[in-house]
Amino acid sequence: MPHDGPDHTEPPGDIALRVKALESLLIEKGLVDAQALDEIIDTYQTKVGPQRGAKVVARAWVDADFKAHLLRDGTQAIAAMGYEGRQGEHMRVVENTDHIHNLVVCTLCSCYPWPVLGLPPVWYKSAPYRSRAVIDPRGVLAEFGTALDDSVDVRVWDSTSEMRYLVLPQRPTGTEGWGVEQLEKLVSRNSMIGVEKARQPEDVS
Amino acid sequence: MNGAHDMGGMHGFGPIKAEPEATEPLFHADWERPVLALTLATGMLGKWNIDMSRHARERQLPADYLANSYYETWFAGLQTLLLDAGLISDEELASGKMSSPNADIEAPGPKRAAEILARGGPTLMDIPMSPQFQVGDHVRIINAHPTGHTRVPRYIRGRVGVIDHYNGVHVFADASALGQRQGQPQYNVRFEAQELWGDKARAGDRVHLDLWQPYLQRP
Numbered sequence: 001m002p003h004d005g006p007d008h009t010e011p012p013g014d015i016a017l018r019v020k021a022l023e024s025l026l027i028e029k030g031l032v033d034a035q036a037l038d039e040i041i042d043t044y045q046t047k048v049g050p051q052r053g054a055k056v057v058a059r060a061w062v063d064a065d066f067k068a069h070l071l072r073d074g075t076q077a078i079a080a081m082g083y084e085g086r087q088g089e090h091m092r093v094v095e096n097t098d099h100i101h102n103l104v105v106c107t108l109c110s111c112y113p114w115p116v117l118g119l120p121p122v123w124y125k126s127a128p129y130r131s132r133a134v135i136d137p138r139g140v141l142a143e144f145g146t147a148l149d150d151s152v153d154v155r156v157w158d159s160t161s162e163m164r165y166l167v168l169p170q171r172p173t174g175t176e177g178w179g180v181e182q183l184e185k186l187v188s189r190n191s192m193i194g195v196e197k198a199r200q201p202e203d204v205s
Numbered sequence: 206m207n208g209a210h211d212m213g214g215m216h217g218f219g220p221i222k223a224e225p226e227a228t229e230p231l232f233h234a235d236w237e238r239p240v241l242a243l244t245l246a247t248g249m250l251g252k253w254n255i256d257m258s259r260h261a262r263e264r265q266l267p268a269d270y271l272a273n274s275y276y277e278t279w280f281a282g283l284q285t286l287l288l289d290a291g292l293i294s295d296e297e298l299a300s301g302k303m304s305s306p307n308a309d310i311e312a313p314g315p316k317r318a319a320e321i322l323a324r325g326g327p328t329l330m331d332i333p334m335s336p337q338f339q340v341g342d343h344v345r346i347i348n349a350h351p352t353g354h355t356r357v358p359r360y361i362r363g364r365v366g367v368i369d370h371y372n373g374v375h376v377f378a379d380a381s382a383l384g385q386r387q388g389q390p391q392y393n394v395r396f397e398a399q400e401l402w403g404d405k406a407r408a409g410d411r412v413h414l415d416l417w418q419p420y421l422q423r424p
Contacts, residue, residue: 016236019280021301023239028303031250031292032312037242039315043322044241045231086245089327090372107213107358109259110275115325119231119241123223125275131215134360134412135402143221153409154398158213160356161391161415162255162328163372190226 049118052083053166054187056093056116057198058180061171071095074166078116088115088164094157095168096194101148102155103141103194104165105133111159113166117189124193134158144195167194174201206260206352207359209267214360214402237276244283249313249321252290256382260354261285328376330388337390337418342368344394345424346416354382357420361412364401365424366394369413377417389417 026032056078060067070077074091078084091113094102106112107130112120123129132140137154141147148154157165169191175183185204190196212218223229232238248258262282263270270278287293297304313321338344348363349355356378370393377389395413398406 015277015280016234019236019239019243022280022284022298023243025293025297025301025303026243026247026287029293029297029307030312031287031307031310032243032246033314033318035315036246036249036313036318037239039318040242040245040322041238043319084325085323086321086325089325090329090375105213107360108210108356109262121223121226121229122233122275123221126218126221127212127215127271128218128221129223130212131218132221133213135214135406137410138407140221144223153411154407155395155410156412158358158412158414160358161372161375161378161417163391163393163415188226190223195223 044114044119048085048115050116050187050189050192051184052081052118053113053116053189053192054184055180056081056083056166057168057187057192058183060093060168061175061183062180067168070168078166083115085115087111088113090163091116091166092163093166093168094155096170096197098170099152100155101141101152101194102157102165102167103133103137104157104159104167105130106159107131107134108158108160111162111164113164116166117192121189141195144190146196167192169194169198172198172200206263206354207350208263209265209270210263211358213358233274234276240276240280240283244279245322246312246318247283247287247292249318250292250310252292253286254381254384254386255326256354256376256378257384258282258286259378260382261289263354330374330376332374332388334374334388334390336371336392338368338392338421340368340371343424344368344392344421346394347420347422349420351379353379355379355420357416358414360401361396361414364396366396366400366414369393369395372415375417377419379417379419389419391415391417392421394421 027034060070070093074093078091110125134156137156186199191198262278265281345365346361372391374388375391377387380387394416395411398410
């Protein structure tokens with residue numbers, strides 16, 4: 001096992017069995033509470049997810065005062081909507097414009113704004129994304145099918161502290177007069193990481 | 206530490222191959238759920254902090270780190286943390302059977318666990334420290350290679366950036382990984398892509414990182 005250093009060879013074993021064994025041991029020792037484990041899993045399976053971030057973005061699209069607050073103090077503006085806690089203690093929202101496209105990564109591990117996006121997708125934590133996002137952001141965007149105009153500058157946000165980043169994507173044209181709930185459907189998780197733009201009206205009709 | 210976790214700018218990992226957002230499951234195997242829950246639940250015992258847990262994961266052998274899925278890495282880190290904190294023994298880990306109880310520990314129940322998740326662990330510290338740098342200042346990142354935990358990726362060491370934003374005094378990750386809650390002014394620093402990657406990078410593109418004052422010097 002890793003803590004034993006290079007001389008130790010890990011015995012073969014099915015990881016599912018080893019996880020189960022450790023879980024049983026920790027419950028037996030009173031180090032974890034079985035119901036608390038269920039509560040933690042349920043929190044991220046059913047309560048906390050990118051539907052929250054979509055509500056933040058859609059509100060910013062229709063409410064200029066809220067948007068100004070969100071960009072000035074993301075932590076407070078998002079907490080006022082009831083979204084706060086682990087891995088979202090310090091939030092900063094970065095806005096895409098006609099001239100700037102923002103992209104969020106954590107090259108060192110997997111930092112991600114849990115209270116508004118939930119648990120990160122596998123690709124976000126993967127070596128290809130973490131290695132390439134900072135050196136080849138346009139190649140990464142192209143792989144996601146995202147093309148930028150020549151005049152658009154890219155800003156990559158490498159999450160190296162406890163600051164967490166949420167991208168405010170541009171509101172698609174053709175959505176004038178839409179209500180907040182309609183607009184939420186346009187806000188994909190990937191658009192809030194910055195690898196894609198918001199969905200187009202025809203994508204959700 | 207100059208570990209396999211410090212991936213920014215590396216080549217050769219191939220395409221990202223993202224699963225479609227609409228169909229990607231939250232977990233890809235049943236055992237991933239308990240790895241997540243055990244990691245968060247044992248973290249609530251207060252025996253380690255988030256920087257210690259990051260360091261436990263990045264201390265894996267580089268070959269293991271690169272070969273593991275992310276939840277496998279979490280599982281490896283969890284075992285390291287439990288052993289280092291003395292919460293379990295090697296013998297217990299190997300056998301799966303309790304040798305000795307941990308008398309002084311009370312695990313949070315579901316209600317308390319939910320409260321802890323909802324509260325999180327803010328790192329902003331209310332202590333009087335004047336930032337040494339101002340927005341707009343040029344700074345050079347120290348060329349240091351500590352063997353412990355640090356949040357300076359290799360790709361910015363020795364490079365010059367500009368202070369973009371002052372974040373306030375935050376718990377300093379390098380000290381925190383040693384169990385010390387020490388505050389340091391923290392800044393968002395922007396780098397021109399060409400400063401980091403050379404002339405082939407697109408002029409006008411930038412990379413931003415959040416960095417503590419001990420990482421910075423006057424250029």
